Amino acid sequence: ETGVTQTPRHLVMGMTNKKSLKCEQHLGHNAMYWYKQSAKKPLELMFVYNFKEQTENNSVPSRFSPECPNSSHLFLHLHTLQPEDSALYLCASSQELAGGEGVIQYFGAGTRLSVL
Amino acid sequence: SQKIEQNSEALNIQEGKTATLTCNYTNYSPAYLQWYRQDPGRGPVFLLLIRENEKEKRKERLKVTFDTTLKQSLFHITASQPADSATYLCALDDNNAGNMLTFGGGTRLMVKP
Numbered sequence: 001e002t003g004v005t006q007t008p009r010h011l012v013m014g015m016t017n018k019k020s021l022k023c024e025q026h027l028g029h030n031a032m033y034w035y036k037q038s039a040k041k042p043l044e045l046m047f048v049y050n051f052k053e054q055t056e057n058n059s060v061p062s063r064f065s066p067e068c069p070n071s072s073h074l075f076l077h078l079h080t081l082q083p084e085d086s087a088l089y090l091c092a093s094s095q096e097l098a099g100g101e102g103v104i105q106y107f108g109a110g111t112r113l114s115v116l
Numbered sequence: 117s118q119k120i121e122q123n124s125e126a127l128n129i130q131e132g133k134t135a136t137l138t139c140n141y142t143n144y145s146p147a148y149l150q151w152y153r154q155d156p157g158r159g160p161v162f163l164l165l166i167r168e169n170e171k172e173k174r175k176e177r178l179k180v181t182f183d184t185t186l187k188q189s190l191f192h193i194t195a196s197q198p199a200d201s202a203t204y205l206c207a208l209d210d211n212n213a214g215n216m217l218t219f220g221g222g223t224r225l226m227v228k229p
Contacts, residue, residue: 002161031215040124043160043205043219056216090159094215097165102148103215105207107159 023091
């Protein structure tokens with residue numbers, strides 16, 4: 001296990017539903033991320049949180065709403081999604097390497113989301 | 117804009133051979149480059165990091181090279197095994213944000229027994 005836990009693993013929802021994805025990291029990291037991974041496309045960064053503060057919103061539609069109550073937990077609230085939002089949603093956390101020489105990201109197993 | 121290219125076609129090799137995967141980038145001056153492995157239905161797992169001042173890095177059967185002139189990294193798996201079958205992603209640090217990475221689309225490796 002990577003130390004990053006995502007729930008649920010699978011989610012099917014209608015376009016009018018409201019649901020939330022949860023991510024928890026047990027690594028003591030300071031930064032957490034949401035990514036979207038669609039078939040045959042690179043990982044798309046959605047949101048970044050550093051020390052609970054959102055530092056990046058990569059032009060994500062407002063139907064995706066992140067929440068970071070503390071450094072260990074990250075949520076992605078979903079409402080009125082579209083079928084094209086069906087994808088694997090990955091959470092990651094990271095800690096800077098010594099000397100500020102970059103970061104390594106640790107990923108959860110993802111939530112496979114299907115929007116009907 | 118920054119762009120990373122990995123061969124989107126699957127690479128099929130015979131067990132025991134060396135697999136070589138390529139990562140090319142443009143409009144970038146990364147301080148370091150990373151390789152991750154991703155199995156179906158799972159998140160990527162970090163394998164190796166190589167810095168811009170390093171030409172080569174090894175870890176067990178894995179070897180990574182980094183040519184900042186060619187803007188290319190090669191990822192080698194020697195004595196490949198069927199268990200090495202997975203998708204391999206390269207990632208570069210974002211020039212504008214210290215803790216962000218940009219990922220390539222990945223190359224799927226299939227090692228046949």
